[in-house]
Amino acid sequence: MDLPSVREVVDARCALPWQTGDAWLAGGTALFAEPRPEVMRLRDLTAMEWPxxxxxxxxxxxxxxxxxxxxxxxxxxxxxxxxxxxxxxxxxxxxxxxxxxxxxxxxxxxxxxxxxxxxxxxxxxxxxxxxxxxxxxxxxxxxxxxxxxxxxxxxxxxxxxxxxxxxxxxxxALAKRTAVGRVSLRPGGRSAALVTGTYAPETGRLGLAVTAATIRPVTVDFSHPPSSAALRATLHEMLDRDLIVDDVHGHPQWRRHMVTYLADGVRHDLTRE
The missing domain is CATH 3.30.465.10 (Uridine Diphospho-n-acetylenolpyruvylglucosamine Reductase; domain 3)
Structure with a gap:
């Protein structure tokens, strides 16, 4: 999509003061995905040439x-x-x-x-x-x-x-065991719930992170692997109704159910010997 309100594209290395209407430009796949009449100047990050x-x-x-x-x-x-x-x-x-x-x-x-x-x-x-x-x-x-x-x-x-x-x-974190559980309404569709997990066998610590189903990431850490029932109880307590996403990609009640289902699967995958 065109951004007709943009009047200037500048090198991000330029020490120009930030002003109303500025926006950072990298890949631009989200920036150019919808009208943004408020954007008047783009600061191009690709010029930074970061590895x-x-x-x-x-x-x-x-x-x-x-x-x-x-x-x-x-x-x-x-x-x-x-x-x-x-x-x-x-x-x-x-x-x-x-x-x-x-x-x-x-x-x-x-x-x-x-x-x-x-x-x-x-x-x-x-x-x-x-x-x-x-x-x-x-x-x-x-x-x-x-x-x-x-x-x-x-x-x-x-x-x-x-x-x-x-x-x-x-x-x-990179040295831990990992597992991922994901679900969407259709193959290749947008994630409706995504649960990631890490496990350190030497300490017994297990961490889970919930995204896609929630408006912000929700994390939970256990000092030792919980039982299936304990995990579900913890998640039900943490996943307040206001945290669950409600849109065309999944009903909130279904998303909440899928989070607990996926989390239990991740727990099992991480802790089995």
């Missing part, structure tokens, strides 16, 4: 401008570190209800910042204890846990003039 991903001493750093295709290629590489974590990353990449053409353009950062419930990069970042690095045009920098980055449908903690620079997935 798509980097393996560092403290974990995996994924640039906000990394495309879904680039991340999936890393996750599917035949020889690479953290095979369990890469399997979860690949599953989240495949959860996009879009064509490979979009995968080659849509970015990890864009998916997080658009903050749709079904955003699979949100699921990935939350599941693997991601930390979001946020930069401001005035040079200020802060770090935000991925669990708190998305605050509601289309809402994040980003302030005017701030941009998501990268997401760091720590080694401690």
């Amino acid at each position: 798509a991903w980097e393996i560092m001493d403290d974990g995996l750093v994924i640039a906000a401008t990394c495309t879904v295709a680039e991340l999936l290629a890393f996750a599917q590489a035949p020889a690479g570190p953290w095979p369990q974590a890469r399997a979860l990353i690949a599953a989240c990449c495949r959860a996009f209800s879009s064509s490979f053409k979009v995968w080659n353009t849509a970015t990890v950062g864009g998916n997080l910042c658009v903050a749709l419930p079904a955003g699979p990069m949100i699921s990935m970042a939350v599941a693997l204890d991601g930390v979001c690095r946020v930069l401001a045009v005035n040079g200020r920098e802060r770090r935000v846990p991925a669990t708190g980055f998305v605050t509601g449908v289309g809402r994040t903690v980003l302030l005017p003039g701030e941009v998501l620079r990268s997401v760091t997935l720590p080694v401690s």
